[in-house]
Amino acid sequence: xxxxxxxxxxxxxxxxxxxxxxxxxxxxxxxxxxxxxxxxxxxxxxxxxxxxxxxxxxxxxxxxxxxxxxxxxxxxxxxxxxxxxxxxxxxxxxxxxxxxxxxxxxxxxxxxxxxxxxxxxxxxxxxxxxxxxxxxxxxxxxxxxxxxxxxxxxxxxxxxxxxxxxxxxxxxxxxxxxxxxxxxxxxxxxxxxxxxxxxxxxxxxxxxxxxxxxxxxxxxxxxxxxxxxxxxxxxxxxxxxxxxxxxxxxxxxxxxxxxxxxxxxxxxxxxxxxxxxxxxxxxxxxxxxxxxxxxxxxxxxxxxxxxxxxxxxxxxxxxxxxxxxxxxxxxxxxxxxxxxxxxxxxxxxxxxxxxxxxxxxxxxxxxxxxxxxxxxxxxxxxxxxxxxxxxxxxxxxxxxxxxxxxxxxxxxxxxxxxxxxxxxxxxxxxxxxxxxxxxxxxxxxxxxxxxxxxxxxxxxxxxxxxxxxxxxxxxxxxxxxxxx
Numbered sequence: 001x002x003x004x005x006x007x008x009x010x011x012x013x014x015x016x017x018x019x020x021x022x023x024x025x026x027x028x029x030x031x032x033x034x035x036x037x038x039x040x041x042x043x044x045x046x047x048x049x050x051x052x053x054x055x056x057x058x059x060x061x062x063x064x065x066x067x068x069x070x071x072x073x074x075x076x077x078x079x080x081x082x083x084x085x086x087x088x089x090x091x092x093x094x095x096x097x098x099x100x101x102x103x104x105x106x107x108x109x110x111x112x113x114x115x116x117x118x119x120x121x122x123x124x125x126x127x128x129x130x131x132x133x134x135x136x137x138x139x140x141x142x143x144x145x146x147x148x149x150x151x152x153x154x155x156x157x158x159x160x161x162x163x164x165x166x167x168x169x170x171x172x173x174x175x176x177x178x179x180x181x182x183x184x185x186x187x188x189x190x191x192x193x194x195x196x197x198x199x200x201x202x203x204x205x206x207x208x209x210x211x212x213x214x215x216x217x218x219x220x221x222x223x224x225x226x227x228x229x230x231x232x233x234x235x236x237x238x239x240x241x242x243x244x245x246x247x248x249x250x251x252x253x254x255x256x257x258x259x260x261x262x263x264x265x266x267x268x269x270x271x272x273x274x275x276x277x278x279x280x281x282x283x284x285x286x287x288x289x290x291x292x293x294x295x296x297x298x299x300x301x302x303x304x305x306x307x308x309x310x311x312x313x314x315x316x317x318x319x320x321x322x323x324x325x326x327x328x329x330x331x332x333x334x335x336x337x338x339x340x341x342x343x344x345x346x347x348x349x350x351x352x353x354x355x356x357x358x359x360x361x362x363x364x365x366x367x368x369x370x371x372x373x374x375x376x377x378x379x380x381x382x383x384x385x386x387x388x389x390x391x392x393x394x395x396x397x398x399x400x401x402x403x404x405x406x407x408x409x410x411x412x413x414x415x416x417x418x419x420x421x422x423x424x425x426x427x428x429x430x431x432x433x434x435x436x437x438x439x440x441x442x443x444x445x446x447x448x449x450x451x452x453x454x455x456x457x458x459x460x461x462x463x464x465x466x467x468x469x470x471x472x473x474x475x476x477x478x479x480x481x482x483x484x
Contacts, residue, residue, distance in 0.1 A: 002230050002231060002255075003291040003292065003293055004253070004269035004270055004271050004291070005040075005043070005044060005045075005046060005250070005270055005271060005272045005291055006024065006026065006038060006046055006269060006270035007266065007269050007296070007350045007351070008266050008267060008269060008348040008349055008350040008462055008463075009266065009267035009268070009269075009348050009349075009461050009462030009463070009464065010026040010027075010036070010252075010267070010268075010269055010270040010348075011026060011027045011074075011236070011252050011267060011268035011269075011270075011460065011462075012026060012027040012073070012074035012075065012123075012176070012236050012252060012268070013025070013026050013236070013238060013250040013251065013252060013270040014026075014074075014075055014076045014077045014178070014238045014250075015043075015077070015238050015239075015240045015248075015250045016077050016078050016079045016084075016240060017079065017240050017241065017242070017243070018079040018084070020041060020243060021039050021040065021041055022039070022040045022041075022043055022240060023037060023038070023039055023040075023049075023077055023079070023084070023106050024037065024038045024039075024040070024046060024077070024250060024270065025037050025052065025075045025076075025077035025086060026075070026270060027072060027073055027074050027075065027088075027460070028051075028053075028059075028071065028072050028312070029061070029069050029070065029071045029072060029073070029459075029460055029461050030059070030061035030062075030067040030068065030069065030070050030071040030314045030315055030372075030461075031059075031061075031071070031312040031313065031314055031346065031461075031464075032053075032054075032055075032056045032059050032061075032071075032312060032313055032314075032315065032316055032317050032318070033051035033053060033054040033055075033059075033309075033312060033317070034051060034052065034053035034054075034058070034059045034071065034072040035051055035052035035053050035072055035075050035086060035088060036048060036050075036051055036309075037049050037050050037051065037052060037077065037106045037107075039106070043240075043242075043248055043250075043272055043289065044272065044289055044290075044291055048309055048310075049106050049107045050106055050107040050108045050309070051108070051309070052075070052077075052086045052101055052103070052106075052108075052110050053072060053088075053101070053110070053113075054108070054110075054317070055317075056315065056316045056317045056320075058090060058099070058113055059071045059072055059090060059315075060090045060092045060093055061092070061314065061315045062315055063314065063315035063316060063342050063343070064314075064315070064340050064341070064342050064373045065340050065372065065373045065374045065393070067314055067315045067373070068372035068373060068374075068459055068461075069372070069458075069459035069460045069461055070091050070092055071090065071091065071092075071315075072088055072089070072090055072091075073088060073089040073090075073091055073122050073123065074088065074089070074122065074123045074175075074176060074236070075087065075088035076088070076124060076125045076126055076178065076238070077106075078126050078127070080126075080128050081128075082104070083102050083103065083104060084102060084103050084104070084105075084106050085100065085101075085102045085126050085153060086100070086101050086102070086103075086110070087099065087100045087124045087125065087126050087136065087153075088124065089121070089122045089123070089124060089138075091122075093115070094120055094121075094122075095120055096115040096117065097115045097116040097117045097118060097119040097120060097156075098115065098116045098119050098121075098124040098136060098138060099113040099114065099115050099116075100113065100114050100115075100116065100126070100151075100153050100156060101113050101114075102153065102154070114153075114154070114155055114156030115156050116136055116149075116151050116156045116157075116158060117156070117158070118149075118158060118162065119136060119138060119140075119147070119149060119158070119162060120140065120141075120142075121138045121139050121140040121141060121147060122138065122139050122175065123138055123139045123175045123176045123177060123191075124136055124137070124138040125137045125138065125177050125178050125179055126153060127179035127180075127181070127186075127209055129208075129209050133150050133159075134150065134151050134152065134153045135148055135149070135150055135151070135179065135209055135210070136148065136149055136150075136151045136153075137165070137177045137178075137179055137188075138177065139174065139175040139176070139177065140162070140164070143164060144167070144174070145164040145165075145166060145167040145168070145174065146164065146165050146166045146167070146168070146174065146177045146188065146190065147162045147163065147164055147165070148162065148163055148164075148165045148210065149161065149162040149163070163210075165188070165210060165211045165212075165213060166188055166190075166204050166211065166213045168190065168192055168202065169192060169202050169215060169219045169220070171192035171193045171198075171200065171202070171220070172192065172193055172194050172198070173191070173192060173193065173194045173195070174190060174191075174192050175190065175191050175192075175236075176189075176190055176191035176235070176236045176237075177189070177190050178190075178237075178238050178239065179209055180238075180239045181209070182241070182247075182277070182280075183280070184207060185205050185206070185207065185280055186205065186206050186207070186208065186209040187203055187204070187205050187239070187282065188203065188204045188205070188206070188213055189201065189202075189203055189237055189238070189239060189282075190202050190203075190204075191235045191236045191237070192220060192235075193220070193223065193225065193235065195233060195235065195236065195252075195268070195460075196232075196233050196254075197225055197232050197233055198223075198225050199223065199224075199225065199232075199233040199234060199235030199236070199252075200220035200222065200223030200225060200234075200235050201220055201221055201222040201223065201234075201235050201236075201237045201249075201251065201284070202215070202216065202219040202220045202221065203215075203216045203219065203221050203281065203282060204216065205280070205281070216281055221281075221282060221283070221284060222234065222235075222237065222249075222251070222273075222284040222286075223235065224253070230255060231253040231254070231255060231271060232253065232254050232255075232256055232262075232264075233252065233253055233254045233268065234251055234252070234253045234271070235251060235252065235253075236251055236252045237249045237250065237251040237273075237284075238250055238251075239275060239282065246274070246275075247274070247275035247276075247277070247282070248272060248273065248274055248275055248288070248289075249272070249273045249274075249275050249282075249284060250270055250271065250272055250273075251270075251271055251272075251273065252268040252269065252270060252271070253268065253269060253271045254266075254267075254268055254269070254454075255269070255352070256428070257352070257416060257417055257427075257428035257429065258417055258426045258427045258428040258429075258450060259425060259426045259427075261455065262428075262455070263427060263428040263449070263450045263453035263454075263455050263456070264428070264453060264454055264455070264462075265349075265352075265371075265428050265429065265449060265452055265453045265454070265462065265463050266349060266350070266352070266462045266463055267454070267460075267461055267462015267463065268460070268462070269462075272289050272291060273285060273286050273287075273288060273289070274288025274289065295483060296350040296351055296481070296483055297480075297481060297482045297483060298310070298480070298481050299478060299479070299480045299481075300478060300479050300480075301327070301477065301478045302324040302325070302327050302328035302476065302477075302478070302479075303324070303325070303326070303327075304324055305324065305325075306319070306324060307319070307322065307324055307328075307345070310347045310348070311345045311346065311347055312345070312346055312347075313343070313344060313345050313346065314341075314344070314346065314372075314373065316343070318345050321333075321343050322345060326475075327361075327475050327476055327477045327478070328467075328475065328476040329473065329474075329475055330343075330345075330363070330365070330467070330468065330469035330473060330474045330475070330476065331343065331469065331473055332469055332470075332471060332472045332473055333366075333468040333469045333470060333471075334468065334470065334471075335470070335471055336364060336380065336382045336470040336471050339374065339391045339393070339396040340373050340374055341368070341370065341373040341374075341376060341466065341468060342373070342468075343468060343469075344466045344467060344468035345466070345467050345468075346370065346464035346465060346466045346467070347464065347465045347481070348462070348463075348464060348465075349369065349414075349462070349463040349464060349465055350483075351483040351484070352414070352416045352428075352429065353414060353415055353416045353429070353483060353484030354413070354414050354481065354482065354483050354484055355411065355412070355413040355414075355441075355481075355482050355484055356369075356411070356412050356413075356465050356479065356480065356481045356482070357409045357410065357411040357412075357436050357479070357480050358409065358410045358411075358467060358476055358478075358479045359409045359410075359476065359477040359478050359479075360381060360409075360410060360474055360475070360476050360477070361475060361477050362473075362474060362475040363469055363470075363472060363473055363474025363475060364380070364381055364382050364383065364469065364470040364471050364472065364474060365380070365381055365410065365467070365468065365469050365470055365474040365476065366378045366379070366380040366381075366389075366410075366466070366467075366468050366470055367379050367410040367411070367412055367465075367466070367467055367479075368412070368465075368466040368467075368468075369412055369414065369431060369452060369463055369464070369465060369466070370452070370463065370464050370466045371452050371453070371454070371457040371459065371461060371462070371463060371464075372457060372459055372461065374391055374392075374393035375391065375392050375393065375451065375452060375456075375457040376390075376391050376452070376466065377389070377390050377391075377412070377431050377433060377447055377451075377452060378391075378412075378433065378466070379410045379411065379412060379433045379434060379435065379444070380410075380470060381404055381408070381410060381470075382470060382471075383404075384403060384404050385401055385402070385403065385404060386401065386402045386403070386404050386408065386410075386435060386444065387400070387401050388400040388401075388433035388434065388444040388445035389433075390445075390447055390451070392451040392452075392456070392457070399433070399444070399445035399447070400433075400444040400445040401444075402435070402442075402444055405437065407437070407438075408435045408436070408437055409435060409436040409437075410435060411433075411434050411435050411436045411441055412431065412432070412433055412434075412465075413431070413432040413434075413441065413484070414429050414430070414431050414432075414449065414484070415429055415430045415431075415432065415484065416428070416429045416484075417429055417430070427448035427449045427450035427453075428449050428450060428453060429449040430446050430447070430448065430449060431446065431447050431448075431449045431452065432445070432446040433445050433446070433447075465479075465481065467479065
């Protein structure tokens with residue numbers, strides 16, 4: 001499997017089935033609304049249906065650099081007794097415990113969150129035993145291991161004291177537990193090895209969801225580590241039974257490009273594999289599904305009553321500073337000479353090669369590609385001047401300037417590095433900053449894309465296309481995004 005089912009920044013996928021459809025939730029970190037949910041009839045083609053956490057106060061991520069990769073960590077999505085349930089961690093509310101919301105429809109509305117106190121940790125999971133007891137399972141740190149406690153998911157009340165049910169195989173970073181029942185067995189599916197190139201999936205099983213668990217004799221059961229596979233960091237898997245009785249798994253992976261050590265820029269993406277069963281143990285079949293490449297082009301003229309849900313904002317709700325109707329009205333963002341992005345809307349970059357443009361008839365503005373608030377490349381219009389700018393904290397440089405003309409359109413392009421080119425010094429791509437003038441792209445500057453990779457910028461997110469007003473308000477007539 002080389003094509004993700006959800007490309008771009010969709011890490012930590014969790015999947016469930018309700019009737020004839022599958023639903024997938026992903027981590028969202030500092031972006032609001034949080035926890036995007038998609039629906040599919042075949043596990044291959046997905047459509048967006050809503051966000052589980054629309055409230056910026058629940059996401060609880062600061063605006064600006066302090067919010068980078070904070071907010072909402074890995075979720076679990078489940079369907080039980082006619083309701084959808086989502087459990088996750090807001091990392092700044094770590095000490096409050098895991099948060100749970102529910103909904104009749106994954107498109108919303110979702111309930112206000114409840115918190116399970118005394119359940120500090122990350123990567124929570126919900127499962128219901130045969131007796132109807134709801135079990136919360138998560139990665140805890142004191143002591144280290146996979147923890148579990150019975151809860152009332154409606155109120156968040158604990159119905160006992162937490163216990164450690166498994167301590168893993170000895171690989172680093174035991175996390176991401178999911179409890180899955182098949183027949184008389186309960187399977188504890190976990191991630192180990194860290195969420196980079198050592199990432200892997202391990203499994204233990206028990207007759208009771210509380211254990212005791214026996215480890216698969218050949219753990220880890222799935223990994224791409226040390227393989228010449230184009231998808232690396234494979235792990236953080238969740239299993240689902242299909243309507244025909246067969247099984248599948250979703251997992252995260254990264255696609256690195258460029259010279260050693262390799263650079264991934266789109267974030268951790270969601271991939272799909274098959275699952276077979278031998279001696280009542282799961283066997284991951286990497287190439288069980290054919291996932292074709294897709295055209296992700298879009299244009300937004302902001303003429304509807306609300307923003308298209310592709311747009312999110314770091315640390316605050318987009319509706320708090322922008323309005324749609326006759327284009328997009330953006331309230332003032334950062335001062336033009338400040339390098340830390342603050343109030344902006346952003347959309348996931350979905351392709352290795354792409355181009356985007358923004359027509360801004362009023363006000364000063366910036367169109368950028370970003371990893372976080374202090375790692376971005378952008379084309380800015382400030383007064384009568386266009387500026388190509390690169391920020392990779394603590395460095396901040398205007399690379400080129402040009403006089404703006406009426407009708408100029410802000411434009412950014414990313415061109416992937418061809419395999420084998422500049423083998424010892426190549427980044428993953430080249431990002432060009434410029435403008436569209438009379439239908440032609442005019443480049444002002446181009447940069448190696450590695451400064452907008454996770455390997456250099458750090459964090460858990462991926463590239464986003466950003467749009468912000470500078471100094472005062474601005475109006476945007478349209479934005480286009482096209483795969484190259």
